[in-house]
Each structure stands twice: as C-alpha cells, then as structure tokens.
Amino acid sequence: MDKVEVMHITDVSHISFSDLQKVKSLRSIHFKKCKDMFSAELDESVVIHSVHNLTMQELCITGELFSKVLRCFPALSQLTVGNCESLELLPMEDGGLSGLKMLQSFTGYGWGNLFSRWPMGEVGGGAHAIKPFPTSLRELEIYKDTSMQSMGLLSNLTSLSSLSLVSCRELTMDGFNPLITVNLKKFTVNNMYQKQGNMCIAGDLLSEIARSKLMHAGSFQLKEYRVDSISAVLTVPICSHLAATLHTLCFSYDQRATTFTEEQEQALQLLTSLKYLEFQRCYNLQSLPRGLRGLSSLKKLVIWRCNKMQCLPPKEGLLASLEKLRVWCCGRELNVQARKLKESDPWFYVGAAG
Incomplete structure (x- = not known):
C-alpha cells in the first residue's frame, strides 16, 4: 500500500x-x-x-x-x-x-x-x-x-x-x-429564471459587465463561451469585448431565437478569432446567420437538435476555412442536405444523424 x-x-x-x-x-x-x-x-x-x-x-x-x-x-x-x-x-x-x-x-x-x-x-x-x-x-x-x-x-x-x-x-x-x-478563460452560463417566464440570466449578467466602469474594450480574456441566449451575446458592445480572444462559442437551449437580426449579424462579424461555433437544442431557430462566410477563422460548425432549422447555406456560402460540419438529430430536410454536401465534397466531413 x-x-x-x-x-x-x-x-x-x-x-x-x-x-x-x-x-x-x-x-x-x-x-x-x-x-x-x-x-x-x-x-x-x-x-x-x-x-x-x-x-x-x-x-x-x-x-x-x-x-x-x-x-x-x-x-x-x-x-x-x-x-x-x-x-x-x-x-x-x-x-x-x-x-x-x-x-x-x-x-x-x-x-x-x-x-x-x-x-x-x-x-x-x-x-x-x-x-x-x-x-x-x-x-x-x-x-x-x-x-x-x-x-x-x-x-x-x-x-x-x-x-x-x-x-x-x-x-x-x-x-x-x-x-x-x-x-x-472559460465561461458557461445556462440558467433560466424559473419565476420570471423562463428569462435568461445571461442577458443581465453581460449587461452588468458591459456597463461596469471596471471593464473596457479588450479587457476580456475569454476563449470559450457557452451560453443559452443568442440575443444576450450578439450585440456590438459584447462582441467587441470578446473579439480578440474568443475561439469557441456555443449557443444552447435558447428557446426564444427564431432568426438573426441585422444587429446580431453585424455583431457576429466582430468575432474574428472564432474557430468553433455550435447551435445546440435551439428548438425554434429556423436558419443560420447569413454572414457565416465573414468568419474567416471558423474551422468547425455544429448544429445539434435544432429541429426547425430548414436549410444549410449554399455550397458557395460556406467558408473556405471550414474543415468540419456536424449535423446531429435535426429535421429530415437538414439531414438530407448535409448528406448531399458530404457526397459532393468527400474531403468535407459531415456527420448527419436523426
């Protein structure tokens, strides 16, 4: 012993x-x-x-x-x-x-x-x-x-x-x-206010950080962020803080988001260091951001259990830098598109399930 x-x-x-x-x-x-x-x-x-x-x-x-x-x-x-x-x-x-x-x-x-x-x-x-x-x-x-x-x-x-x-x-x-x-460096917040109509705490938390006089643009060191609110993160002030270091962003269990607003599209473009983007169990999300092609560092895109998402971007709308696309347990149409994409580009890994 x-x-x-x-x-x-x-x-x-x-x-x-x-x-x-x-x-x-x-x-x-x-x-x-x-x-x-x-x-x-x-x-x-x-x-x-x-x-x-x-x-x-x-x-x-x-x-x-x-x-x-x-x-x-x-x-x-x-x-x-x-x-x-x-x-x-x-x-x-x-x-x-x-x-x-x-x-x-x-x-x-x-x-x-x-x-x-x-x-x-x-x-x-x-x-x-x-x-x-x-x-x-x-x-x-x-x-x-x-x-x-x-x-x-x-x-x-x-x-x-x-x-x-x-x-x-x-x-x-x-x-x-x-x-x-x-x-x-790593932050996960996935909490819903039980008593306030399933409102997310992430919005208030990020607003407090952005308003704080102790913080300034570029002060964040965050590399990995997993959060349950698309609208709380995709604002210009927040993404300005995150831009320099953030390489992993996962949106999970956002029940409110359906599409992306113009402001959210603009904020997403600020995340120039982003390498991994995931949408997980965003059950009402109907589409991906139109500006994905602007994320020139993105290597991996994951879509998991987003049942109402209708389609992937056209082939020419996908990033040249993208190495992996994973589609798991989504709707039938999305899975079919993912499999066709895999057939046309064997080098481009696509995992389609569901």
Whole structure:
C-alpha cells in the first residue's frame, strides 16, 4: 500500500481514516455510495496532508459531518461533490469551503440544497461577509442547485479562470461582482429564471459587465463561451469585448431565437478569432446567420437538435476555412442536405444523424 496514489471506495460502511493517514503516497480518494461511513464521529486528530483530490458521490452526509471530513484534508486542491442530496453547507467560517486555502477547483452537481442554509440577504454584505468558497478558487462548476439564489455568493472569486453555472434555476444577479469575470478563460452560463417566464440570466449578467466602469474594450480574456441566449451575446458592445480572444462559442437551449437580426449579424462579424461555433437544442431557430462566410477563422460548425432549422447555406456560402460540419438529430430536410454536401465534397466531413 505504500505506493498507492489513487483509491476508489464504493459501497463501504466503514473505513479507518487513521489507516488512510498511513498511506503516505495517497493523492486522490473517491468515495461513492458509502451510506454510513460518515455517520460516526470522526477523529479530528486525523489529518491527511497527502490527498489533493477528493470526490464524494451519492453519500448521505450532513453539513456538520462534511465540515469534519474536509478538516481531515487541509491540502485539497480539487473537490467534487455529486448527488449528496442531504448536504447543506454551513454558513460559518469553518462550515463552508473557505477553510480550504489551497483549493483550486470545485465541481458540484445534483444536490439542490447546498446553499439552503445560507442567508441570501447577506451575501453581498461587504468585504468581510463570509463566502462559501475560498478566494484561491480557479475553477468552479455548479449544476442543478436550486438553492443557489444569488451571484453574491461568488463575489470574492476574482481569480476564476473557469466558471460553469448550469440549471441553477433560482439564481439571480443580486450581489454580482463584475470582477469575477476579469480572468475568465472559460465561461458557461445556462440558467433560466424559473419565476420570471423562463428569462435568461445571461442577458443581465453581460449587461452588468458591459456597463461596469471596471471593464473596457479588450479587457476580456475569454476563449470559450457557452451560453443559452443568442440575443444576450450578439450585440456590438459584447462582441467587441470578446473579439480578440474568443475561439469557441456555443449557443444552447435558447428557446426564444427564431432568426438573426441585422444587429446580431453585424455583431457576429466582430468575432474574428472564432474557430468553433455550435447551435445546440435551439428548438425554434429556423436558419443560420447569413454572414457565416465573414468568419474567416471558423474551422468547425455544429448544429445539434435544432429541429426547425430548414436549410444549410449554399455550397458557395460556406467558408473556405471550414474543415468540419456536424449535423446531429435535426429535421429530415437538414439531414438530407448535409448528406448531399458530404457526397459532393468527400474531403468535407459531415456527420448527419436523426
């Protein structure tokens, strides 16, 4: 055991943390479906400094026990928590993740209650207000947590390089700090306001960034952007910020867009660094932008489950730089056109399905 670096522990009712402490080479632990492992009192004298990566899945664990577990792993740089439905972060100094001063990456999904005990009215309460995450965090991914109701929970994370907020349907702009976007290289925002007619939060978020006096044209470092609103992104002010660095743009789950306005067409032309463009599950979108040919750097175009899209651009309307076109699970007409395009140009890869 003195050479073990990665350990997966599944469906085990008890294991000695004191024994784990003896495995000096241990770097990564993955707990899954360990129903009663954390129900007993943990020996707080056990500290495992060697473990940098911890994953906890499908565990029945309270916020109090979770805090005790984390105190056993003070050197964590990566933490993943998934489908621990009873887990609620404690809103105090040693109750959240703020005590993990070396934490670089956090991924959480499928809880729904993680922030339910957090006082939402105080999340933006000044520089000294307690926040759930340490300022050291560089990567944050949160999926399907309805208890996350304020962007103020993230207001201290000004060193983030990657941020994903997906299906946090109660999330609002309260307490939003534009500075959290300054160092972002990768940004995914796919949230619909559950209580406001499925309005997208991305529009308000980008408007706040554009209006901020802390930002200026060319200040964005964003390389990859995945978002659920075409209209929020394709404006001249926003695309001016994105133009220099953005190489990947994915529009997903936009239920409102049907066609592209003249202003949106003009804004798209500003994205001169774009190499990858995707339209995913935009169920009411009927056509692609007319100005695709103006994107001289575009290498790959993906259309996935856009059921109302009627046609592809004519052959002469496709970019000379385009190397791959993928059409997946769209309407029959679009799939037929994609297959014909593949037959006429064997070098041009087309994947057509559906």
